[in-house]
Amino acid sequence: MSVKKSFSIFVIIVVLSIVGVLFCSIDASTFAMLGDANPSLLACAAALVVLMWFLDAFKFMTLARAAGEKLSLRCTLSVVWINYFGSAITPMQSGGGPFQVYLLYRNGVSVGKSVAITLVRTLQVLFLLAMVVPFSMIAEPDLLQKYSYLRWYACYVVIFIGGCAFLLVVSIVRPRWIKRWVNAVLVWVNKIGFLKSKYLLRAARWINHEITSYNDNIKLFTSTGKGWFALSALLAAAHLVTYMSVMPCLILAAGFKVNYLQCLLAESLLLFMLYFIPTPGASGAAEGGAVAVFGLFVPWSVAGVMAVTWRLLSEYTGIAIGTFIVVRMLGWGGADKVLSDENNKIEKGGCGE
Template identity: 25%
Template sequence: MVSRDRGGRRERTMASADATALAARDMSWPDLPAGCPTRAGLPGVGRLKLTVGALVFLALTVGVFWYQFARIQVGDAAPEWGRLHWTYLGLILLCLPLETLASALRMWVVSRALQPDVRLWTCLKAEWVNVAMNLLTPAHSGGGPGQIYMLTRGGVRVGTALTISLLGFLGTMVGLLGMGLYSLIVSDLEHMGSLFMTSIVALGALATAMALAAVRPDLLRSALGPLSRAVARLAGGRVALRDWWPPDAPPSTAPVDRLDPLTGRLVTLIYDYRDDVRRFLRVGKMRFVWVCLLSLVFLFSRACLAYLSVRFLGLDGSTFRHVMEIQMALIFLVFFAPTPGGAGIAEAASLSLMAAVVPVGFAPYYNLLWRFATAYLPAIAGLVCLGNAVIENARALTPSRSGGDVGA
């Protein structure tokens, strides 16, 4: 009888410990908004950052185009209405959706393996918002959060949305590496060799970090853990440390680390990323081959739009290969540009590299057409999609806040 009571107490104690562990593991960590919005803004990108980015983008864009128009002297050759090749304008219009469609399709290919109910329309909107946020933030820092935000609004889990975005980015890096190697080995742009080599090293480092997160997330957690605890000590009691478990750990196991809430959520996303990558590779490695091929289509169409713009203006003194090689260099420059959307840098670099193809009198018209086709137009579509999403979030938040006020 005594042993039975002891056994019952032991079972109740173990059940209580499991419940306590589960309760600790289920504590709320800061998260990005998913289908149910918690705020009307864009996660990870504040309004001040967007406002400053937009002002800097406009100032640099207006300044560089003013400079290009001011360089035109009396007597310089300029576009003439009768010499425009309208057939190439039709080809530009046909090629315009190709870049966005290729990027959206590679997102959809990944999502079909991880969350099959994602619609292609959701991926299209996410890609447009990605372009818009890249245009308003330095070094493409806002594109990923914007893309993830739109995917989560379409019902994608936050961790899965992060994986979809990162695998698409990895496909872009593979395409850029291929273009960089071609430029180093085959192209005639010898003076751009140092740029391509630096870019290849940077892309290799990024790819290594992404592979490390997928294969050995423990190493990243081991690096982030001491930083988290150091920040907590410096902040005193304002930052609390919490026990942390891997997402797939049994409930009765001891916590493997103590992290602040933000770092804990970041580490959890890293482990979710690892699990999603493994699941993606189990479903079919050929899907990633399609992601890389679609990335090449995306990059090729961007370069092809520049060639079509040159031909539309009536400039026939260059070959397709020469223009494409120059565009490869420009894609590298704009990709790593620190200014919002590469504003100022993209136009100035195009002015320099395309000088032998585009005369001074044609330069501002060509650059305006080129930037409008490859950046401005999809960014406008992205801003419309993002604005609608933020307005819907604000409307969804208003009743809940009103209800909370009434209840209070």
């Protein structure tokens, strides 16, 4: 499927979701409640979005320094915004990586280091989200006691991230184990017919090469780039807290009280879930999930409007800027090539830098 078509599907789903959300939530009391919104706090929410873009850019810059590379702020902001676009057009927000790698490569960073930088950035976000969950569960148990389904989902998140953390440590300390496990999975997939025998050896070679390359580049962060890596982790935490503060800021702007930690817990569960939604950019689920989260803290009649406002500030603005960058820099055809080159590399078992 072409990038332009994927983007069109994303826009269609988003528009339908917004119409559905507003249609199901707005009533006569909505506009009366929103009429008392605090413009200063709304401006604060918008300022938080701008701040999180810069924090994300600084995080990229420090990760690059940890890998022995230097990036300018202007270049890195483009990397941040183009990630919004790539994530919006692909299932499970997986398309941001190839576009980020492309821009980093254009700015002199090798493919291996670019992949390591983008991978570590994503892992930092996931692990920080996972840390928010148990902390919030301990600090503010009332929300989980009130909504039992949140408690079970929170436990699932903690277990899932624990498994990912184990695999991450093993991939660094014992990469051979990962190779054996992956090869065993490939053989099993071949036996049940999901992978043709003629592609089995290619896939195994490509994966083994990528694991070796990943391991070599990840070691840069834990050896010569320790200080920069530690700084990137601090910036990642600041970026995530800033991002997650937009929602409670909007609730306060609408004149409602909110328990900050409870809001962070509910929001972290939503954000984690969105990584695994198969629609482009998690569209549809993101809007509906945002309404559900806002509905925990505000009347239903304003939850829909606030959810749309939150998505507009925190995501749609970044996607719009990222789309402008892609169309101006690559065109729709060039964007197709970026994604198709990544897919062809996997299918052919390519190992080139």
